[in-house]
Amino acid sequence: MKGAGAEQKDVAAGTQNLNGSGPDAEVRSRLDAVWELANDALFAVSLDGIIVAWNRAAERIYGYPAQTIIGKPLSLLVPEDRRHELETTITSIARGATIEHFETIRLRSDGVPIDVSLSIAPTRDEKGRVTSALAVARDITAIKQALRQAEVSSVKLSEREAMLRRALLALRKSLEETKSTQLHLVQAAKLESIGRLAAGVAHEVKNPLAVILFAIDYLAETVQRPDANMVGALNDAREAVLRADSVIRGLLEFSTATELTVSKEDVNSLLQKALLLVRHALTKSHIFVVEEFASDLPPVMLDRTKIEQVFVNLMINAVDAMPSGGTLIVRSRREQLKEPGPDVGYRRSDPFRVGQTVIVIEIEDTGTGIDEATRSRLFDPFFTTKPPGRGTGLGLAVCKPIVALHGGTIRIGNREGGGGARATVIFQSIRP
Ligand SMILES: Nc1ncnc2c1ncn2[C@@H]1O[C@H](COP(=O)(O)OP(=O)(O)OP(=O)(O)O)[C@@H](O)[C@H]1O
Ligand SMILES: [Mg+2]
Known part of the structure; x- marks a missing residue:
């Protein structure tokens, strides 16, 4: 860990020729402290994909001691189906780009996948050439798991909501049906009483109407040489009686509609x-x-x-x-x-x-x-x-x-x- 530590400090400081005194030494010692105390994994990778520095948090998160992993290819940490990420990442770092909060999956030393959020920046030599990549990896497995659980609960919640909505609809439908049945019952009761009333009235009115019609016909036949007014009046009277009779017949039909x-x-x-x-x-x-x-x-x-x-x-x-x-x-x-x-x-x-x-x-x-x-x-x-x-x-x-x-x-x-x-x-x- 010591040798690795020395390498780590150089990479972390991004300075290779510090003499251990003056303001540079202070900067360097501050960076050393950050390197050691950081909660996130910090590690450096050469442009050909070899791990060259590894801090304590990296040991904890990935499960590899520094002396085991330094000098090994970074691909050890990357699941098979994500290897393509390696190439693209190294290419863009070599071009001087920075990657921030890239969420992906990596492997621990025991093969267990972990969710990580990666931020990677290039480190340069005194001439400004990119020499390696410095990565900060945050273990977000717990957060991701909580999110996944929240998603599952949210799906379950919407399923329950849909179920409730369906139940509400069914309830509303049955309420409407009850209302309409009630309405039909009231209507039927009304019709029945109208029917009974109609039958009574019809019988009462039918006979007088027959008498009136008979009288009209009698007059029409017996009046000698009736004038035009008389003919018109008799015709109107007959029509009125026939119409009244048709209403009465309608009422009777209505009241006897119950017998088939x-x-x-x-x-x-x-x-x-x-x-x-x-x-x-x-x-x-x-x-x-x-x-x-x-x-x-x-x-x-x-x-x-x-x-x-x-x-x-x-x-x-x-x-x-x-x-x-x-x-x-x-x-x-x-x-x-x-x-x-x-x-x-x-x-x-x-x-x-x-x-x-x-x-x-x-x-x-x-x-x-x-x-x-x-x-x-x-x-x-x-x-x-x-x-x-x-x-x-x-x-x-x-x-x-x-x-x-x-x-x-x-x-x-x-x-x-x-x-x-x-x-x-x-x-x-x-x-x-
Ligand atoms: N085919 C139709 N097109 C347009 N309106 C209609 C039609 N059928 C019924 N209606 C409407 O319904 C009303 C009631 O019809 P309903 O048959 O009960 O009585 P009506 O035809 O007016 O009189 P009645 O049948 O006793 O001579 C009609 O007056 C009319 O307004
Ligand atoms: Mg009609």
Whole structure:
């Protein structure tokens, strides 16, 4: 260690010709103290990669005593896969460059890798030529390990955070579902009481209406030579009674929507029948019909009359939305539900379940479409945007419970890309 020490001191001081007295001696002795007391490994390497000086901290950090390592190649300290660093480092030091805080891995004498932060500077002779490199190596293994652990904990933390977020989402979803179920229950209760009320009122009003109609017809027949005013008045009265009667009939339909008589039906032929029933309205409004019926539909257990009524209501709504013509597209298809959606889930309480095969019916128009305000009220009884005397606002209010009683769903929205509306009715493919 002594011989090595002498060499170390020369290199550390960067002065080879000190005479041991005067200010130079003081500088040199200060540098000696730094060399010996430093906590970081200090060592010098010749430009051909041989270790020429080695301090005590270097012995502690790398595990080699000075007398063993001095004269040995620096590559002893460098792992196989990092040997390329040696060449680049020595080349840049030889060019006079300094390297600061270069973090890398080196090997201890027992082969254990350690994390080090290296700072290397060239040392020069009196002519300013680079003669060797002086390296300061700080053992940062503990810091690195702590960082790696922090990284692992941070990954674990973000995993936990993601898990919590997923749980929160699921919680929110189930809260929303509970709310919507509550809403449906309230709505159903409301509809039921409206239904009962409607049935009572309808029965009370139907008979007086029949009497009035009879009286109008009687007058029309018995009045001799009625003037134009009288004819007009009688016609208006008849129309008013007929209209009142249609409202009453709507109410009755609405209140009796709970009773079904089902049998195995072919959805396509029900759609065809409904189209036949609205043919007159379609022709009158110059509406072109496109039929896209799937040929492989299995039969469905349906109440024929009621479902025809649903299809007719949807088609008439489409016609009404296209007063100056357009296209009515009627589609049927069989579909396997692949993904969860508004009515599709995994639980028994969901109307449809993922993986189930259903029959989808779409009635699409190129009409006005539906605005946001209308959308939320579509299925409300008596909600209509049609001029007074045109719609009763019961059409969809009747459709919804009918479809629901069949275990199906009905949704109405705008077509993708706008330019009209689309009603989608979905049935289970068969119900025992
Ligand atoms: N295809 C559609 N395009 C645009 N708006 C529609 C469509 N279908 C329904 N609507 C809107 O929904 C409202 C309610 O429809 P619903 O069938 O319940 O009643 P209505 O058609 O107004 O009257 P009713 O059917 O009793 O004669 C309509 O007034 C209309 O504003
Ligand atoms: Mg309608």
